Amino acid sequence: MANLIGITATIPSEVVYAAGLIPVDLNNGFITSDQPSRYIEIAERAGFPRNICGWIKGIYAVALESPDIKSVIAVTQGDCSNTHALMEVLHYHGMEIIPFAFPYDRDYDMLRLQIEKLMERLGADWGATLKVHKSMRSARRLLRELDEMTWKTGQVSGLDNHRWLIASSDFEGDVGDFTGRLEQFVEERRNAPSREPRVRLGFMGIPPIFTDFYQYLEALDTDVVFNEIQRQFSMPRSADSRGPSAEAHVVEQYRRYTYPYDIFFRLEDVKKETARRRVDGVIHYTQSFCFRQIQDLIVRKELGMPILTLEGDRPGPLDARTKIRLETFAEMLRERR
Numbered sequence: 001m002a003n004l005i006g007i008t009a010t011i012p013s014e015v016v017y018a019a020g021l022i023p024v025d026l027n028n029g030f031i032t033s034d035q036p037s038r039y040i041e042i043a044e045r046a047g048f049p050r051n052i053c054g055w056i057k058g059i060y061a062v063a064l065e066s067p068d069i070k071s072v073i074a075v076t077q078g079d080c081s082n083t084h085a086l087m088e089v090l091h092y093h094g095m096e097i098i099p100f101a102f103p104y105d106r107d108y109d110m111l112r113l114q115i116e117k118l119m120e121r122l123g124a125d126w127g128a129t130l131k132v133h134k135s136m137r138s139a140r141r142l143l144r145e146l147d148e149m150t151w152k153t154g155q156v157s158g159l160d161n162h163r164w165l166i167a168s169s170d171f172e173g174d175v176g177d178f179t180g181r182l183e184q185f186v187e188e189r190r191n192a193p194s195r196e197p198r199v200r201l202g203f204m205g206i207p208p209i210f211t212d213f214y215q216y217l218e219a220l221d222t223d224v225v226f227n228e229i230q231r232q233f234s235m236p237r238s239a240d241s242r243g244p245s246a247e248a249h250v251v252e253q254y255r256r257y258t259y260p261y262d263i264f265f266r267l268e269d270v271k272k273e274t275a276r277r278r279v280d281g282v283i284h285y286t287q288s289f290c291f292r293q294i295q296d297l298i299v300r301k302e303l304g305m306p307i308l309t310l311e312g313d314r315p316g317p318l319d320a321r322t323k324i325r326l327e328t329f330a331e332m333l334r335e336r337r
Contacts, residue, residue, distance in 0.1 A: 005122075006063050006072040008086070009079040010169040010233050011100050012254055014136065015118050016073070017175065018128035024069060025170040030058030031209065036315035039065070053287050054209055054314050056082045063090055070096060073118070077101035079260060080290065098122075102260035112251045130246050132175070139179040142186050143168055143234040149186075151225035151277040154195035158203075158224030159214035160185075165230035166207055197223035199333045202274045204228045204299065205285035205292065209312040216318055220330045225277045228270055232259045263295045267302050274305065280333040281306035283326075288313040306333060 005021045007013075016023040030039050036058060042065070043057030044050065063072055074087045076099045087097045098121055103110035119125060146164055149155040164182060171178040199222035206229055217224060237256040258266045274282060284300075284307055286293045296309050308329040310322060318326070 009075040014132040018124035019122035023170040026059040168234040202226040202279040202282040
C-alpha cells in the first residue's frame with residue numbers, strides 16, 4: 001500500500017487523512033509487535049549505540065522493515081531531540097522525510113503555519129482537513145467516555161484505557177473502522193459492574209516500554225486511573241477548543257495538546273486531573289537516555305504527592321527490582337489511605 005506514511009509522534013493526522021494517505025504511528029508498530037526486541041537488535045546491528053533511546057531504535061527498524069512506507073513525518077520540535085539524527089539515517093536509506101515542528105511557546109500563528117505547510121507538502125487543503133476533523137468527533141467523544149469509565153466507575157481497566165487512547169495517535173489507519181470497534185467496546189463496558197481499586201494511580205510520562213506493566217499493577221489490586229500522555233493523544237480538550245473559525249478550532253486543538261510543549265504546561269493538566277480523579281500517587285516513567293529524565297526534578301518539586309520514578313530501557317517484562325519497587329509503592333499508598 002503506497003499510501004502509507006510513517007509518523008514519529010502524534011501530529012495533525014487530519015491533514016494526512018485529508019491528503020488520501022494513511023498515517024502509521026511507528027512507535028505503536030514497534031511496541032505492539034510480537035517481538036519488539038527484534039527491532040532493537042536490528043538497529044544495534046546497523047550501528048545504533050547502546051546508550052540511545054530504545055524507542056528511537058524501534059522507530060528506525062520498523063520504518064526500514066515496512067516496505068510500504070516510503071515517507072516519514074518527523075516531529076523535529078516538541079519531541080525527542082534524537083529524531084533529527086534518526087531522520088538523517090532514514091533519509092540516507094532513501095526515505096522521504098517531512099518535518100513538522102510544534103512551536104515551543106505554543107504560538108498560534110507558528111502552529112497554523114506548520115499545519116498549512118504540511119497540507120501543502122501532502123496535497124491537502126482546509127476543506128478536506130475540516131471534513132476529516134468532523135469525522136473524528138465520534139471517536140474522540142467515545143474516548144472521553146472510556147476515560148471517564150476508567151476513573152469514575154472502574155468499568156474500564158487502566159490497561160484498556162492505555163490501549164485505546166494510545167491507538168488514537170493514528171486511529172490505526174482507518175477512522176471509521178476504529179470508531180466502530182471503539183463504540184462496540186464502550187457499549188460492552190457500559191454494562192460492566194463498577195469497581196473501586198484499593199489504590200488509585202496516575203501514570204505520567206511517555207507510554208512504558210515494559211510489556212506487562214499494567215497487568216502487574218492490577219495483580220497488586222491497584223489500577224491506573226490517569227494515563228497522561230495516552231490521554232493527550234486522544235485530544236481530550238478538542239471539544240473545548242474555540243476560535244473565530246473552524247480552522248482556528250483545529251489549530252487550538254493542537255495548542256491544547258500538552259505533550260510537545262514545556263513541562264509546566266503539562267503539569268497544569270496533570271495537577272488538575274490527578275486531583276479530579278482522586279489519585280493516591282503517581283508513577284513517573286522515564287526512558288533510559290532520554291532528556292525527559294531531567295524533568296523529573298521539576299515534577300517532584302511541583303506535583304505535591306507521592307511519586308515513584310521508574311526508568312525503562314528495552315522492551316520486555318518487568319524485572320524483579322522494578323516489581324519490588326512497585327509493590328513497596330503500592331503498599332505505602334494503601335497505608336496512607
